[in-house]
Amino acid sequence: MAISDGFGNINELLLNIIKDNLEDAAFEWLIKAGSANEIDKLGQSFVMLPRKTGKPALRISEVQKKQLEESGISYLTSWSIDRLSRVWLLGVQSFADTEKSHPVIENLFLSAEVNEAVALYSALPFLAKPETWVKRCAEGIRSNIGSVLEAIMENNPYPAKYLNEAAWNQLVLKAFFTEKDINKINGLDGRANEQLALTLSDYARERYAAGRQINPQLWRLVAPFINDQIFEAIKIGLTNQDKEEHNAIALAISASDYEPAKVYISQIPELSQLSK
Amino acid sequence: MCCSNSIERDKATMGKPKAFDISAVKGMKFFDPHVHMTSRTTDDYQAMADAGVVALIEPAFWLGQPRTGLDSFRDYYSSLIGWERFRSSQFGIKHYCTIGLNSREANNEALAEQVMEILPLFIYKEGVVGIGEIGFDDQTAAEEKYYRQQLELAKEAGLPVQVHTPHRDKKKGTQRSMDIALEHGLDPYQIIIDHNNEETVKEVLDRGFFAAFTIYPFTKMGNERMVEIVKQYGSERIMVNSAADWGISDPLAVPKTAALMKLKGISDAAIELVTYRNAITAFAQSGQIDEADFTAPKNIDQTEKFEGNTILRGGQQPRTDKSSIIIS
Structure with a gap:
């Protein structure tokens, strides 16, 4: 099952973690940015998000850790707050209005700096209609920036589930080339x-x-x-x-x-x- | 940016060469607040890191070849906050940038209008420490129009402004740049007036702006003149940069100037201010500079991992021995 199939529950869990990691003002800003009437400002909100949330590593309670494990996304415990908040924001707006949010998110990919690109590729499994991002994911594998490649290759359930064979093979070959942690590639043996x-x-x-x-x-x-x-x-x-x-x-x-x-x-x- | 010069005249102004002895400033850290790394090689990055440059700012500028479409601008801005930043990190140098529409290309009004529309998407990005470099080149009406619009953008975003001053009619252009900034209600303490010389520095400092000096052979300041300026005007709100680009320029201008200041008896405290601290003070007003990012290399930012990349070990590019005939 893709994460996005059960996004309702995941959304609640992510929001719960985000709330514990943000000051009230930043949390309120994020909730507003994620509301339906703010979708026109999705691009700008996504870009300026770290200015509101800061970038510290996440603090996650034992209970939350367990819930993340049950949802198959315990890997995000090593993320920073801005990365998780960005993924949440993209997910929630993508489900609120898939058609309208798609070109905005596509544009964000086009002008992303490194941390933005990491968040964007990390968000792929959390987006509505994840199959529409296959080409974008394949394009990301062509990056030469280590952390961007890691965001795609390591601990990301998206590629194994959605990439065609040629793109998948490219991912694996490039992971060897660039000395990534092969054990962290999801679905490696299965494909x-x-x-x-x-x-x-x-x-x-x-x-x-x-x-x-x-x-x-x-x-x-x-x-x-x-x-x-x-x-x-x-x-x-x-x-x-x-x-x-x-x-x-x-x-x-x-x-x-x-x-x-x-x-x-x-x-x-x-x-x-x-x-x- | 350079312009055509007579080679003979240039030679005559060079004086007697003197070896650059890095040991004079060994252990000092430098911040180059204006350098166009896009136009430079990896050898330059290596040399800068070796000479103690720990962080730099790359202002958006004219690439030499005029752009004909919006996408060229978009890709250029993206490369400043993406690829170039990454490339710099491979040498352990923290890369910041300023984003803006340069004065020269402001004269292509049809394109300038489109560029103004995408600027807000870039200026809030991480590591964007100001709007720049903007200002006057030919001092045309179009240049003034987009300079004013970008000042308003800076005001709204609370960002510092890096102002390019013209080569021709410099004194008047500099005055006019400052007048307009004040007219728009900006705080002079948020504005860095760049490419100063002996003729412009007094007024810039008197009016409360930061004064940057570009140490650039032949066309801008020489560093011996720079030493005299620091002797005369002190070290408050003064900073030096290399503005190294695609012209004959020197990416080591900041450490070299520091070394020369040291040899000429300027205090370490003053050298630190003009080659490091003042630039940080000015551009950190953006909220985007965390000094720990480049003063504590062991304090690794968990949001960025470089060691995972095949050619990187602990954030560093492996060094090749350039004197060897063997390439392996």
């Missing part, structure tokens, strides 16, 4: 696919050729799709000196049905156990 596996094994070969290391997590996505072509990359990987990578390759082979690789690795004593 493993052959094309991605081939691309990643090519990428591994390029890295080997340049004498560079690779993130061994790559092999986890390759495992179900090992074939002749990928086997070639594996053989090169096993000749380098990185023990951690040898182990990752052995685990990948154990998860695959590709017989030649199983035979090959059974001849390497220190890895033969792992690959069983």
